[in-house]
Amino acid sequence: LEVIASVEPRIADATRKELADQRGSLKLIASENYASPAVLLTMGTWFSDKYAEGTVGHRFYAGCQNVDTVETLAAEHARELFGAEYAYAQPHSGIDANLVAFWSILAHRVEGPWLEKAEKKNVNELTDADWESLRKELGNQRLLGMSLDAGGHLTHGFRPNISGKMFHQQQYGTDPETGLLDYDVVRAKAKEFKPLILVAGYSAYPRRVNFAKMREIADEVGATLMVDMAHFAGLVAGKVFTGDEDPVPHAHVVTTTTHKSLRGPRGGMVLATEEYAPSVDRGCPMVLGGPLSHVMAAKAVALAEARQPAFRTYAQQVADNAQSLAEGFKSRGAKLVTDGTDNHLVLLDVSSFGLTGRQAESALLDAGVVTNRNSVPSDPNGAWYTSGVRLGTPALTTRGFGHDEFDNVAELIVHVLQNTQPGTTKAGAPSKASYVLADGVADKVKDSSAEM
Numbered sequence: 001l002e003v004i005a006s007v008e009p010r011i012a013d014a015t016r017k018e019l020a021d022q023r024g025s026l027k028l029i030a031s032e033n034y035a036s037p038a039v040l041l042t043m044g045t046w047f048s049d050k051y052a053e054g055t056v057g058h059r060f061y062a063g064c065q066n067v068d069t070v071e072t073l074a075a076e077h078a079r080e081l082f083g084a085e086y087a088y089a090q091p092h093s094g095i096d097a098n099l100v101a102f103w104s105i106l107a108h109r110v111e112g113p114w115l116e117k118a119e120k121k122n123v124n125e126l127t128d129a130d131w132e133s134l135r136k137e138l139g140n141q142r143l144l145g146m147s148l149d150a151g152g153h154l155t156h157g158f159r160p161n162i163s164g165k166m167f168h169q170q171q172y173g174t175d176p177e178t179g180l181l182d183y184d185v186v187r188a189k190a191k192e193f194k195p196l197i198l199v200a201g202y203s204a205y206p207r208r209v210n211f212a213k214m215r216e217i218a219d220e221v222g223a224t225l226m227v228d229m230a231h232f233a234g235l236v237a238g239k240v241f242t243g244d245e246d247p248v249p250h251a252h253v254v255t256t257t258t259h260k261s262l263r264g265p266r267g268g269m270v271l272a273t274e275e276y277a278p279s280v281d282r283g284c285p286m287v288l289g290g291p292l293s294h295v296m297a298a299k300a301v302a303l304a305e306a307r308q309p310a311f312r313t314y315a316q317q318v319a320d321n322a323q324s325l326a327e328g329f330k331s332r333g334a335k336l337v338t339d340g341t342d343n344h345l346v347l348l349d350v351s352s353f354g355l356t357g358r359q360a361e362s363a364l365l366d367a368g369v370v371t372n373r374n375s376v377p378s379d380p381n382g383a384w385y386t387s388g389v390r391l392g393t394p395a396l397t398t399r400g401f402g403h404d405e406f407d408n409v410a411e412l413i414v415h416v417l418q419n420t421q422p423g424t425t426k427a428g429a430p431s432k433a434s435y436v437l438a439d440g441v442a443d444k445v446k447d448s449s450a451e452m
């Protein structure tokens with residue numbers, strides 16, 4: 001930090017403050033974690049200075065021999081860890097990984113067969129009229145994914161997102177009574193809509209998914225099954241999700257982030273069957289800019305960590321802690337979407353406290369509890385104010401929290417929410433954003449959490 005401070009002291013200062021904030025609060029954001037010193041240090045090396053567009057052994061720049069080593073190791077660790085036929089370590093983030101997957105599925109399923117039929121080797125050989133016809137075909141494909149308010153991600157076909165614009169899209173939700181995925185509904189939608197891509201996976205669904213069933217549905221309608229395991233990759237790596245709950249043996253293409261429950265550097269990855277490997281491998285430079293070689297190196301380190309027995313203990317504890325948190329809430333009368341969890345996250349419906357998600361998130365932050373507001377299914381407050389708060393256990397599990405600490409976390413959260421009232425606008429009208437937290441509560445909660 002002294003070196004940084006000698007150039008731009010405000011950045012050194014912000015970095016110090018960030019460390020203090022992350023260490024001094026209860027980090028319950030389900031998509032965050034604490035990467036190890038080995039992972040963090042690997043990101044700050046000279047690999048940052050190297051361009052390496054292309055793929056291993058096939059680069060558009062000279063001098064990539066060490067990047068080749070790094071990328072090969074990252075992919076090797078990923079294949080071994082997840083039992084995947086092929087792994088691609090270049091995506092800069094989870095969204096980039098999904099874009100690579102979309103491109104690869106379109107290339108493999110639409111462009112390839114079109115070129116073969118036209119007896120052309122590649123698009124450079126096409127006349128302008130051919131090209132227009134191929135583009136039309138590529139733009140005419142369908143995607144079915146989980147809706148945002150049921151827990152899906154923006155890139156799973158949400159209309160305002162690029163995924164909702166590049167594909168004709170439809171979405172499946174969850175059962176209005178139970179909040180659970182209903183595979184018969186997914187099947188019926190898939191049969192009617194006949195998507196090219198069926199997307200499974202989620203950001204805020206607190207339950208496991210049966211990927212064998214999703215694959216059956218995909219096969220029935222001739223769709224490619226793409227699973228986005230960004231959130232729960234750590235539980236797959238740690239063998240908490242096995243059999244039908246492990247997406248890798250069932251999906252054609254699996255995408256992930258590396259920084260959530262997997263506890264690596266910020267980044268993305270794609271796993272695929274051999275069939276999709278050649279088109280995924282062309283992700284850079286067709287979809288992605290030059291790979292972040294220093295981050296690929298850190299991915300290799302994180303994946304090597306995830307292959308150690310201690311990672312399985314951590315992953316099981318993440319799931320056990322989510323149970324403890326859910327039970328802690330339920331025993332204190334709080335309402336949970338799906339009435340519980342069996343993964344790493346809990347979705348607390350804060351309408352039972354008379355609050356919006358926005359009010360609850362802000363009051364909790366005042367008390368040093370860092371969460372994010374989240375829609376609940378069919379949310380009356382929409383995606384901005386919301387009626388829920390999403391809480392995840394990976395980061396605090398990394399800090400060593402177990403059952404008793406998570407029961408205490410539930411107690412503190414309920415205490416804050418019970419002592420928060422909705423506020424009003426300046427004109428005195430009801431507000432979905434402002435709130436009043438009773439005096440002394442924030443300090444009391446901060447003191448209690450400092451002791452944990």
Ligand code: PLP
Pocket residue numbers: 031092093094095096153155201202203228229230231257267268
């Ligand atoms: N996919 C899922 C399921 C996610 O939850 C997220 C992030 O929250 C992403 C993709 C996007 O990841 P990133 O922010 O790294 O692009």
